[in-house]
Amino acid sequence: MQRCPWADSSANMQAYHDYEWGRPHHDQRELFELLCLETYQAGLSWQTVLNKRAAFEEDFQHFEVARVAAMTPADVDRLMTDERIIRNRLKLNATVHNARVIRDWAGAQSFTEWLWAFVDGQPVRQPWTSAQQMPATNDLAKRVTKAMKQRGFKFVGPTTVYSYLQAAGLINDHLISCAFAPENQS
Numbered sequence: 001m002q003r004c005p006w007a008d009s010s011a012n013m014q015a016y017h018d019y020e021w022g023r024p025h026h027d028q029r030e031l032f033e034l035l036c037l038e039t040y041q042a043g044l045s046w047q048t049v050l051n052k053r054a055a056f057e058e059d060f061q062h063f064e065v066a067r068v069a070a071m072t073p074a075d076v077d078r079l080m081t082d083e084r085i086i087r088n089r090l091k092l093n094a095t096v097h098n099a100r101v102i103r104d105w106a107g108a109q110s111f112t113e114w115l116w117a118f119v120d121g122q123p124v125r126q127p128w129t130s131a132q133q134m135p136a137t138n139d140l141a142k143r144v145t146k147a148m149k150q151r152g153f154k155f156v157g158p159t160t161v162y163s164y165l166q167a168a169g170l171i172n173d174h175l176i177s178c179a180f181a182p183e184n185q186s
Contacts, residue, residue, distance in 0.1 A: 004178045005131050012050040018180060024123055024169035028112050031168055032102060033063035036095050038164040039155045040086045048086070055084035060095065068099035094155035101152045116170065118144050123172045125182060134173055137162040 007017030025031055036056070041049045059079055061067040076092045079085065102111045109117065118140065128134050141162035148156045156164075165171040174181040 001179045002177055003180065004173075004175050006046075010047060010050075013047060016046075016050055021167055022123075022169050022172045022174050022180065025167075026112055026116070028065065028102065028110065029063055031112060031115065032065050032068075032099065033057075034167045035098065035156075035164055036060065036063060038160050038167060039091055039094055039098075040088070041163065042091075042155070042157075042160050044086065052085050055082065059085055065099050065102050068096060069103040071096045071099075091155060097152075097154050115144070115168075118147075119170050123169055125172045127176050127181070127183065128173060129176050131175065135162070138171075140171070141165055 003014065003017055007013050007021075025034065037049050037053065040052075040056070057063065059082060076089065076096065079092050080087050080089060105111050105114075107114070124140065126134075137158035141158045144165065145156055145158045145161045148161065162171070166173050172182060176183060178184065
């Protein structure tokens with residue numbers, strides 16, 4: 001089976017590619033988890049994040065927004081001692097802060113509806129023929145980044161947000177040659 005080239009590096013990467021990446025996520029908990037993981041990926045490899053995902057899930061109470069939002073500085077101090085996760089205090093604090101932003105969301109739309117409104121509810125398909133064509137960010141990610149920052153999110157830059165939009169399925173960047181590209185689905 002042909003996949004996007006980055007997915008062939010490990011079984012974890014293949015599973016992530018095959019069952020999550022580029023698939024539309026509309027569940028708030030899943031969207032929050034993916035945002036957190038993309039935050040931790042900044043400056044590191046995605047493989048490193050995937051290898052630590054189970055520990056993150058345990059430490060952040062399955063990424064339940066209300067439970068993460070209720071975490072205290074003492075909880076962050078405890079997480080700083082957990083060698084199973086990426087122990088970056090700024091990223092840990094951003095996770096708790098971003099959970100509070102979502103928990104305290106105000107407006108007619110939920111966080112999920114707000115996010116998906118950027119693409120009018122439909123994934124943006126970018127049918128690349130090679131990985132070299134895929135950008136590190138784009139105008140959509142820049143707009144979403146600006147709006148997220150205005151809403152109070154932390155540790156969200158255009159590159160992180162672009163990866164997040166790919167992960168959450170708002171952008172589908174499976175290569176044309178990939179078995180998981182929409183054009184190759186029956």
